[in-house]
Amino acid sequence: MNGVTTGAQRVATIFRRELASYFNTPLASVFLVIFLFLSGLFTFNIGGLYDRGQADLRPFFQFLPWLFLFLVPAISMRLWAEERRTGTIELLVTLPFTVVDLVIGKFLAAWAFACVAIILSAPLWFTVAWLGTPDHGVVVASYVASMLMAGAFLAVGGCLSALTKNQVIAFVLCVVACFLLLITGLPAVQDYVAGWSPREVAEALASMSALFHFDSILRGVLDLRDVLYFTSVIVGGLACNALIIQWRKAD
Amino acid sequence: MPQTPTTDQRTPGAPLIIAHGLDKRFGAIHAVRGIDLTVRSGEVLGFLGPNGAGKSTTMRMLTGFLEPTAGSVTLDGIALDRDPLGAKRTFGYLPEGAPGYPDMRVEEFLRFIGRARGFTGDALRKAVDVVVDRVNLGAVRRQTIETLSKGFKRRVGLAQALIHNPRILILDEPTDGLDPNQKHEVRELIRHLGSDRSVVLSTHILEEVEAVCTRAVIINRGEIVFDGTPNEMDSRAPRSVDRNRLDHVFRALTTKDTADEASRRVARSLGVAVKEGSR
Incomplete structure (x- = not known):
């Protein structure tokens, strides 16, 4: 009996297995605990949530990209490197899946996991809502921005993980790539670049930065351009990922 | 026989x-x-x-x-x-070295392969049962693959290749x-x-x-x-x-x-x- 499967079924099969693998291992619990602990630390001790006397979640969201810088590569590094190391990639590729099924299924599972972590910070939101009257629209937009940013980092990291069977290399490459996406959006870096290059170059560089678009959404407006930026990084990352797997299945 | x-x-x-x-x-x-x-x-x-x-x-x-x-x-x-x-x-394929996901239980792994082969619901359960029986994996079906001996690992590999007959x-x-x-x-x-x-x-x-x-x-x-x-x-x-x-x-x-x-x-x-x- 040979069951014919639809694309959605195949992606769902990969998604389920991937997501289960986070919870089969201590990865999920370790990740969630550390994420919540560090985000709390940043929000209260460094961001000074209480001291500011303002009912908003800016201290939390402001530090999130820098937390993602190390935590998202920790999720993405194993996406493909692990399959290569254990040889299970040979199984995946010779089962009736297309490379696109595999790439999308794995990405969606990793993204869903990251979104769960982000959503688990909601008690912070409830606390602020209880203490004062935050602008809930801004909070919702900020949550969307955080999820988009996590997705963009994961797509980039998945791509880099496909290049190697060594998870440490995949981690380091992803941290560097995400770091570049972040620092080009820092005002200090922009000023520095503007000091010796035409204004257009500095602006172009800033508009390619994840931090620039993230901050823009954090101000409270979910601009189509910012959403488009993150979705194009995600789609571009996944497309590269599929090409790498297609060309270098067996290496 | x-x-x-x-x-x-x-x-x-x-x-x-x-x-x-x-x-x-x-x-x-x-x-x-x-x-x-x-x-x-x-x-x-x-x-x-x-x-x-x-x-x-x-x-x-x-x-x-x-x-x-x-x-x-x-x-x-x-x-x-x-x-x-x-x-x-x-086809069913047993790659060199019989790779499997170390953290998955045998049954869970076979269910994944079965789903990939288009089985769902009762048909999936039945396909897994049949193949577990066929290659004698009953004793280890709830164990994770990393805990298995080389011989059992190889048989899990064989089972995943056979699941869709x-x-x-x-x-x-x-x-x-x-x-x-x-x-x-x-x-x-x-x-x-x-x-x-x-x-x-x-x-x-x-x-x-x-x-x-x-x-x-x-x-x-x-x-x-x-x-x-x-x-x-x-x-x-x-x-x-x-x-x-x-x-x-x-x-x-x-x-x-x-x-x-x-x-x-x-x-x-x-x-x-x-x-x-x-x-």
């Missing part, structure tokens, strides 16, 4: 695997050199050869894991390069790491399965060829150097050899060259050396 016909009496059926001019280069290394192979239903083909002869590379091209540099593969009438998804549905089975060293009892069980299973499908298995154990295969193909340096029944292989050995006759034939085909071939090879290598020296 199913009644199995003696190997040479079987009449082969429809061709299920057709490989034509399969060729694979890895940079400067020419791993597989234009292999033609047709495997019919009812054939159990033992794929033999020294390490590095190109066995795994050939099997990886048959299953679509490696793209051939040249040549084509047709599986149960479906061209692998035109309809990879359709072609992949026709495919017409084509491609098994890279299915009995490697098994103890003699397990080897016997797996051979019985393969012989039983082979009666109405095509099985290609690679092995280093020549007695296995006599025990389960209807056909033996020996590959050396990427080329087929023998293709025939185990009896024909046996008859290649000189009368004087009365023990390990297949070993003798295997060695003769994969190590010694005929005088002609040897001198040609020497000439060729000298020619290359001269050319390289003059550059």
